[in-house]
Amino acid sequence: xxxxxxxxxxxxxxxxxxxxxxxxxxxxxxxxxxxxxxxxxxxxxxxxxxxxxxxxxxxxxxxxxxxxxxxxxxxxxxxxxxxxxxxxxxxxxxxxxxxxxxxxxxxxxxxxxxxxxxxxxxxxxxxxxxxxxxxxxxxxxxxxxxxxxxxxxxxxxxxxxxxxxxxxxxxxxxxxxxxxxxxxxxxxxxxxxxxxxxxxxxxxxxxxxxxxxxxxxxxxxxxxxxxxxxxxxxxxxxxxxxxxxxxxxxxxxxxxxxxxxxxxxxxxxxx
Amino acid sequence: xxxxxxxxxxxxxxxxxxxxxxxxxxxxxxxxxxxxxxxx
Numbered sequence: 140x141x142x143x144x145x146x147x148x149x150x151x152x153x154x155x156x157x158x159x160x161x162x163x164x165x166x167x168x169x170x171x172x173x174x175x176x177x178x179x180x181x182x183x184x185x186x187x188x189x190x191x192x193x194x195x196x197x198x199x200x201x202x203x204x205x206x207x208x209x210x211x212x213x214x215x216x217x218x219x220x221x222x223x224x225x226x227x228x229x230x231x232x233x234x235x236x237x238x239x240x241x242x243x244x245x246x247x248x249x250x251x252x253x254x255x256x257x258x259x260x261x262x263x264x265x266x267x268x269x270x271x272x273x274x275x276x277x278x279x280x281x282x283x284x285x286x287x288x289x290x291x292x293x294x295x296x297x298x299x300x301x302x303x304x305x306x307x308x309x310x311x312x313x314x315x316x317x318x319x320x321x322x323x324x325x326x327x328x329x330x331x332x333x334x335x336x337x338x339x340x341x342x343x344x345x346x347x348x349x350x351x352x353x354x355x356x357x358x359x360x361x362x363x364x365x366x367x368x369x370x371x372x373x374x375x376x377x378x379x380x381x382x383x384x385x386x387x388x389x390x391x392x393x394x395x396x397x398x399x400x401x402x403x404x405x406x407x408x409x410x
Numbered sequence: 411x412x413x414x415x416x417x418x419x420x421x422x423x424x425x426x427x428x429x430x431x432x433x434x435x436x437x438x439x440x441x442x443x444x445x446x447x448x449x450x
Contacts, residue, residue, distance in 0.1 A: 210426025318448035
């Protein structure tokens with residue numbers, strides 16, 4: 140097992156260390172939930188010890204009170220400046236799940252011009268479901284909704300809904316059409332992850348879109364020594380994401396390109 | 411640009427901590443999110 144995979148498993152365990160929750164069906168309510176983790180990890184997962192940044196961000200624009208999310212946005216900018224999409228490649232449990240599904244031996248759909256175009260989908264999805272829809276509901280109904288969590292997030296369905304409804308009869312009896320929709324979306328995400336590398340991260344995830352903005356600015360992550368680079372493009376050929384160049388907005392800093400660079404021009408940034 | 415973003419992050423974080431935004435985060439995260447589960 141390589142270093143990145145170990146970090147991914149460790150991260151999933153640290154984010155979801157409330158193991159009794161998976162037995163008694165109760166979520167963690169301790170003070171550690173004041174803090175958002177950098178990766179996508181549903182705070183209603185019975186194991187979750189901290190808060191999901193996307194869910195927390197939406198909680199400020201949903202409900203009856205509307206507040207600017209200074210704290211969560213500050214954390215998100217900080218995570219971006221420190222790590223960029225290193226978060227996606229190393230510290231996101233939902234990314235790990237997709238990567239493991241992609242290991243199932245089947246014919247694969249590799250990156251192409253269509254997948255590259257689809258990478259732009261995550262920007263309008265983020266703006267629509269995290270800002271516009273919650274605010275529109277607030278304006279019309281007086282109550283905003285966390286639209287991304289409610290209508291899209293397959294991580295919530297997989298990490299929270301499945302274990303909670305398995306362990307909790309009251310929740311099971313409340314399931315309706317919305318759950319059916321979210322369950323189908325989760326099944327689709329799981330199924331497509333077997334054939335396409337990290338489809339949710341590449342095409343849908345607002346967190347990936349956000350951190351991608353910081354990839355060139357981040358303190359940690361991958362960099363290219365332009366002097367050493369001979370332009371062979373081995374790095375782009377080996378990359379399973381839709382990168383056009385190393386460390387661009389789609390780069391999750393997985394480090395696969397480091398292994399194939401003949402001139403050792405690619406490296407992880409050091410302080 | 412980078413310095414401005416660092417400045418913004420710190421200003422937002424300090425403002426958020428001053429307003430005790432973390433309490434709102436805890437309040438949301440400490441109860442089952444019915445929307446996340448697909449009920450609410």
